[in-house]
Amino acid sequence: MTSSPHTRPSLLVRIRDAADREAWRQFVDLYAPLVYRFARRRGLQDADAADLAQDVLHAVARSSERLEYDPRKGSFRGWLFTVARNKLHTFLRRRERQRRRTEDVAVDRLPDEPAAPESQEEALWEQEYQQRLFDWAAEQVRGHFQDRTWQAFWQTAVEGRSPREVAEALGLSVGAVYIAKSRVLARLKEQVQIMQLE
Amino acid sequence: MIRQADCPDALRLQDLLDGMLPDAEQAELTGHLDQCARCQQQLETLALGGQPWAGIARLARWRSQPEPSLGRAIAELKQALTGPPEDAIAATRSHAAAPTDDEAGEPILDFLSRSEQPGHLGRFGPYEILEVIGHGGMGIVLKGLDPVLNRLVAIKVLAPQLAASGAARKRFAREARAAAAVSHEHVVTIHAVDVAQGLPYLVMEYVPGVSLQQRLDRDGPLELEEILRIALQTASGLAAAHAQGVVHRDVKPANILLADGIERVKLTDFGLARAADDATVTQSGYLPGTPAYMAPEQASGEGVDHRADLFSLGSVIYAMCTARPPFCASTLMGLLRRVSEDRPCPIQEINPRIPDWLVEIMNRLHAKEPARRFQSAAEVATVFADCLAHVQTAIGPRPSAIGFWPSALGPRRGIKPKADRRWPKAVCAAVLFCLLGLGISEAAGWTGMVEWAATVLRIRTPDGTLVVEVSDPDVQVTVDGQDVTISGKGIAEVKLRAGQHKLQATKDGKPVLTKLVDIRRDGREVVKVTLEPTGAAAAPGGSGVGSGPVLPGGGDTAPGTGPLTLKGHAGRVTSVAFTPDGTILASAAADGSVRLWQADSGKVRALLRAMRGPVAGIAFFSDGKTLLTVGEDGTLQLWDVLTGKQLAALKLSASFKVSALQPGSKVLATGGDGVVKLWDIESGKELSMLRGRAVEWKALAFSPDGKRLATGGTGTARIWDTATGKEVLLLPADKTVRSLAFSPDGRLLTTASDGVVLWDVETGKQLRIMQSPDVVSLATSPDGKLMATGSAGGRVAVLDTATGRVVRSFQEKTGPVSCLVFSPDGRRLAWGAADGSVRLWRLDGTPSARGELERLRDEVEASRAAALATEKRAADAERAARQQAERERHALALAEEAGQQARRRAYLTDLAFAQQAWANNQRIQARRFLEASPENLRGWEWHYLMRLSKEQPVSTSLAGHTAAVRVVAISPDAKRIASAGEDTTLRLWDVSTGKELARLAAHKETVHGVAFSPDGRSLASADIDGTLILWDTPTGKIKARLKLDEAGPASVTFSPDAKQMAVSGKGQVRIVTATDLREVMRLVGLKGTPHGVAFSPDGRLIAAASGEARTVHVWVPCRAEPRRHGSRLGGQQWQGDRRPERT
Structure with a gap:
């Protein structure tokens, strides 16, 4: 986690102001899918994963006033990971108890994916965070560009197709594809940095 | 082939990236990019700010999985955490079927199960849910039907989003328990507490109607009687809660329900109430309550008790009087500060119809110190019950013609006579209630007369x-x-x-x-x-207040016959007065005696042995139970009218001939040789002296609203503003003005000197002159239509005010008629004469000339309008002059600006020279250029200087301290440096010369903190013993000193607005005023011994370093609207935050 810029507490200072609606919306948009994804990967059903995401973010919201996370021990999302993992364990334990009570084990039990070792799990979380952040930034940015510009960027930068090929497909010159790609890249990078460094 | 020389430079590529190039140029560059791989590469590098972005393809793999429930979860989260989106609020407001309160959006109702009843929202537990009443901080309030008992109930359900949280459940349970313990007609009843579908809920009595807040929003300020009723019922509801040890903590108009149809208040939402002994929860920093209504001790996060509710009740009363909360500010911080420090805008400036006594009660509830408030809600309820009884039964005073305005006095409460300098406490209360009566009569106006039997x-x-x-x-x-x-x-x-x-x-x-x-x-x-004195007849009335009163008649003076003569006084009668109900007449005389008479029969009721010397005046309070007598020697006495016993006595340190009691206050005016004085009759203190020239004042009269005092004496009559003590009008008179009387509306003044003159009080214009040369006393009838005059020859005449025509007259050889008064109903006239006799005359059947009077009023109105027009012209001219002056000022400012620019240019020239000199290695010369410049060295110039020299800045050592130097501060103008440390002295140094300017020795211990105020005029220092000293920088004198309770390294800093200082002591930071070091607030929760403290530049953040605890403590004001987010997210003013110390 050392290679990526640490989440600076300033966004977290912002969300401690419960009236800063914009900060809270960004916060939810960014982190809820991350927790959801994490829960799904650990074998939770869709609705359960959504509930867990809610639960975790509520916990964060409640403790945001005290800001229990400690930047000395890592970034905010590292702390979020810990909260999510704990909540998940609680959930799994409760479910396990219920199953034992109802003795209805065989009917709908799906085999949980075996949990990855802790360090791998955290690395996966970090990777998904970066993905989520990129996805979120792309959502924010995409509306600012014409579809052709966006496609020029996406097909070259993401899909890895050659600019010439893409230029032909989109009816652009190669130079125009480079310009389009660079403009979107600049904007995306800026957006990611805003979220990370704001 | 692309030649490298054709490649655009980085700036042009950046412009291309930013879309800043003209189309043609962009097209040209695009063409170049088609070919040039180097530029393609460089463009991408520029876009990424020089750092490659590896693995984008990997990053973009997020969107690959279905997430059906995630959207819902996110929407709910956003709503729970930030409230509904703005457009949803708008939609909800126009949604008639689900009325919600202002802050609420569309609540989520998916926890309801389907109802079989059409039109119902659903079922919850055993209840049919009919509609949503509202939803707020903790949950949703539903209107439900209890199918078993078939009654409507209000159901408060803990918000589903919160039901998972243990803390929220606990608080909810606590709320339910606290509220359920209180059973009172003015507290919403809790029927049940239960859990359904995993959600805790409580079932309450359903109260149809609106909240007081909605009522105020809709109707604005309330009528006095309603204010008192609501205040009384709220106070008694609170008293019941307090008796159970429950403090409401959030008393505000939105929590006071006004039940439809019945005049009953229900106090609800003990949402923040908790048992009073559970105050520790608050200590942790959570700030319950609504800031606009909360008590200062709540605002500052201190422990609160039931008296906090009394403060909030005061705030509610304020809101009822004015339709706005007592404290407003744009930020929560500002609001909390105002609650703690300010007084609200005076009620009467917003609503002048609110009587003084209610303002006094409100002020007492609003005392910043809990100990100075009323001490219990029960006590407050009693006060309001008395007030309400008065408003509903008592009538106000009417002006009598001379000397005194009778006023109302409240209920007696076992008052014992006591010859003290001050009135006994009970009498003070009585005086308060006397004001009550006055307020009511003012509100009712002079026309709506009500006669009450005894x-x-x-x-x-x-x-x-x-x-x-x-x-x-x-x-x-x-x-x-x-x-x-x-x-x-x-x-x-x-x-x-x-x-x-x-x-x-x-x-x-x-x-x-x-x-x-x-x-x-x-x-x-x-x-x-109503019994006739013969005792035979009875007349049931059956009508309400305000119906035409029937005056008890009988063996009274019949209309058209002569007056009754009441004998007994041995000296000149100086003053006569009726009780407000007109049943008793009092007379006082120069022999010191006061007599009470039955006004209908003229029988003696009582003889009061009042004074040794002459009585200057008498006045009844408005319930007719208490009489004030004023002696010429300054003695004031209060009497119980019923028993004739003296209640209290007081001596003013003055003697005088005439006196008058100001309506609506405790102020007595006295007049004699040369001066008129105003006294506070409660304390006996002289309030002010109205300075006139050496005039012997013969007559005094207050206007009915008490704002003006008219004085009459040798050759003059004057009108004074009682508030300022300034003379507002001088009415010329040829001879001595012997008597004065205001009209009931206060617009006209009648004076008696050589003739009887009617004046317009506003303009000083003479409206009518009636020639009756020897008039010595005057009275105006309560409706203003009639005037009575008494002459030196013993003649009494009743005149039509409008025409000046005499409608009745009577003469007997009694000597001068010294005083005259109309009965409150205007049907009798009483007067006293020099021979000691008192006459009582029935005036029924006296004609009046209403039309004529109205014509006169019209005349007055017309002249007013003309005066207004003149004023407007004058104002227009003044405005024009102001605009001209403004233009000139603007021109001046422009000139100044130009001058400044010239100076700046000169300075830059100097700098250029300095640069040149540095380049030539002529440092001394460069320095001279800089020092010759108009400004002193500031930060950027230093920087510039350093860049010029490419060397370390020159350093100077300021030597003088005899032990370790710990702290240093530079004055904002950069001219002085303050330093201090273990030798306990504080030293001031001149920056440019390095000279020691002052050595300030007042600390006994190591000085650990020093700070200049933003204007540099003050210097604060703090030592480790906890002593804080505020110095005057120019003189080195001590302006203020504060000893903290706790020792420890103390640090100090000024707030950016220079109004406050933060001082850290052991375990806490105090905010104190920067002028007198008065403590404003304490920020607690600091661990360890703090070393440094700092404000953010906007003054909203305070940080303190905790030393050994290795933490920095930050207090952040939260802008959250606490009612909405407070309970959920802990929207609080200050929050503790631990972060690592940076090393």
């Missing part, structure tokens, strides 16, 4: 009120065969249930009235028992 029985029930008026104290009243005790005259109250009751009045064992009365819900029945 005894008023109020038979009050929760369902209705029965009012019985009895004119004869010997009449015995029974209700349903039970005696209702009437002890003398006064107000009695009887409790009755709704239904039919038999009321019987008997006198000497014989029934004089039997009546069946219906007590209805919310009804009011008035039964009037």
Whole structure:
């Protein structure tokens, strides 16, 4: 986690102001899918994963006033990971108890994916965070560009197709594809940095 | 082939990236990019800010999985955390089926199960849910139907989003328990507490109606009687809660429900209430309550008790009087500061109709110190009950012509005579209530006259009120065969249930009235028992307040006949006054005696041995029970009219001839040789002296609103502003003005000197002059239509005010008529004469000339309008002049700006020279250029200098301290440096010369903190013993000093607005005022011994370093609207935050 810029507490200072609606919306948009994804990967059903995401973010919201996370021990999302993992364990334990009570084990039990070792799990979380952040930034940015510009960027930068090929497909010159790609890249990078460094 | 030389430079590529290039140029560059791989690469590098972005393809793999429930989860989260989106709020507001309160959006109702009843929202537990009443901080309030008992209930369900949280459940349970423990008619009843579908909920009594907040929003300020009623009921509801140890903590108009139809208040939402001994929860920093209404101790996060609710009740009363909360500010911080420090805008500036006494009660509730408030809600309820009784029964004063305005006095409460400098406490309360009566009469106006018989029985029930008026104290009243005790005259109250009751009045064992009365819900029945003195007849009334009163008549002076003569006084009669109900006439004389007479029969009621010397004046308070007598030697006495006993006495340190009591206050005006003085009759203190030239004042009169005082004396009459003590009008008179009288509306003043003159009080214009040369006393009738004059020859004339025509007159050889007064109903005239006789004359049938009077008023109005027009022209001219001046100022400012620019240019020139000199290695010369420049060295110039020299800045050592130097500060103008440390001295140094300017030795211990105020004029220092000293920088004098309770390294800093300072002591930071070091707030929760403290530049953040605890403590004001987010997210003013110390 050392290679990526640490989440600076300033966004977290912002969300401690419960009236800063914009900060809270960004916060939810960014982190809820991350927790959801994490829960799904650990074998939770869709609705359960959504509930867990809610639960975790509520916990964060409640403790945001005290800001229990400690930047000395890592970034905010590292702390979020810990909260999510704990909540998940609680959930799994409760479910396990219920199953034992109802003795209805065989009917709908799906085999949980075996949990990855802790360090791998955290690395996966970090990777998904970066993905989520990129996805979120792309959502924010995409509306600012014409579809052709966006496609020029996406097909070259993401899909890895050659600019010439893409230029032909989109009816652009190669130079125009480079310009389009660079403009979107600049904007995306800026957006990611805003979220990370704001 | 692309040549490298054709490649654009980085700046042009950046412009291309930013879309800053003209189309043609962009096209050209695009063409170049088609070919040039180097530029393609460089463009991408530029876009990424020089750092490659590897693995984008990997990053973009997020969107690959279905997430059906995630959208819902996110939407719910956003709503829970940030409230509904703005457009949803708008939609909700126009949604008639689900009324919600202002802050609420569309609540999520998916926890309801389907109802079989069409039109119902659903079912919850056993209840049919009909609609959403509202939703707020903790949950949703639903209107439900209890199918078992078939009654409507309000169901408060903990928000589903919160039901998972243990803390929220606990608080909810606590709320339910606290509220359920209180059972009172003015507290919403809790029927049940339960859990359904995993959600805790409580079932409450359903109260149809609106909240006080909605009512205020809709109707604005309330009427006095309603204010008192709501205040009384709220206070009694609070008293019940407090008796259970429950403090509401959030008393505000939104939590006071006004039930439809019945006049009953219900206090609800003990959402933040908790048992009073559970105050520790608050200590942790959570800030419950609504800041606009909360008590200062709540605002500052200190522990609160039931008296915090009393402060909030004061705030609610303020809101009822003005339709706005007492404290407003744009930020929560500002609001909290205002709650703690400010007084709200005076009520009467917003609503002048609110009487002084209510303002006084509000102020007492609003005392910043809990100990100075009323001490219990029960006490407050009693006060308001008394007030309400008065408003509903008492009548106000009417102006009498000379000397005194009678006013109302409140209920007596076992007042014992006591010759103290101050009135006994009970009398102070009585005076308060005397003001009460005045306020009411002002509100009612002068026209809505109400006559009450001597005894008023109020038979009050929760369902209705029965009012019985009895004119004869010997009449015995029974209700349903039970005696209702009437002890003398006064107000009695009887409790009755709704239904039919038999009321019987008997006198000497014989029934004089039997009546069946219906007590209805919310009804009011008035039964009037009026006995003729013959004792034979009875006349049931059956009408309400304000109906035409029947004056008890009988062996009275018949209309058209001469007056009754009342004898007894041995000296000149100096003052006569009627009780407000007109039943008793009082007269006072130069022999020191005061006599009370039956106004109808002229029989003597009592003889008060008042004074040794002459009595200067008398006045009744408005319930007619208490009489004030004023002696020429300065003695003031209060008398019980009923028993004739003296209640209290006080001596003013003055002697005088005439006096007048200001309506609506405790102020007495006295006049004699040369001066008029105003006194506070409660304390006996002189308030002010109205300076006139050496005039012997013969007459004083207050205007009915008390704002003006008219004085008459040798050759002049003057009108003064009582508030400022300034003379506002001088009315010329040829001879001595012997008597004065204001019209009941206060617009006209009549003076008697050589003739009787009617003046316009505003303009000083003479409206009418009536030639009657020897008039010595004057009176205006309560309706203003008639005027009475008494002459030196003993003649009394009644004139039509409008025409000046004499309509009645009477003459007898009594010597000068010294005083005159109309009865409050205007049907009698009483006067006293120099021979000691008092006359009582019935005036019924006296014609009046209404049309003529109105014509006169029109005349006055027309002249006013003309005056206004003139004023407007003057104002226009003034505005033009102001605009001209503004233009000139603007021109001046421009010139100044130009001058500054010139100076700046000169300075830059100097800098250029300096740069040149540096380049030539002529440092001294460069320095001279810089020092010669108009400004002193500031930060950027230093920087510039350093860049020029490419060297370390020159350093100078300031030597002088004898032990370790710990702290240093530079004054904002950069001219001085302050330093301090272990040698306990504080030293001031001159920056440019390095000279020690001052050595300030007042600390006894190591100085650990030092700070200049933002204007540099003050310097603060703090030592480790906890002593804080504020110095005057220029003189080195100590301006203020504060010793903290705790020792420890103390640090200090000024707030950016220079108004406050933060001082850290052991375990806490205090905010103190920067002028007198008065403590404003304490920020607690600091661990360890703090070393440094700092404000953010906007003053909103405070940080303190905790030393050994290795933490930095930050207090952040949260802008959250606490009612919405507070309970959920802990929207609080200050929050503790631990972060690592940066090393």
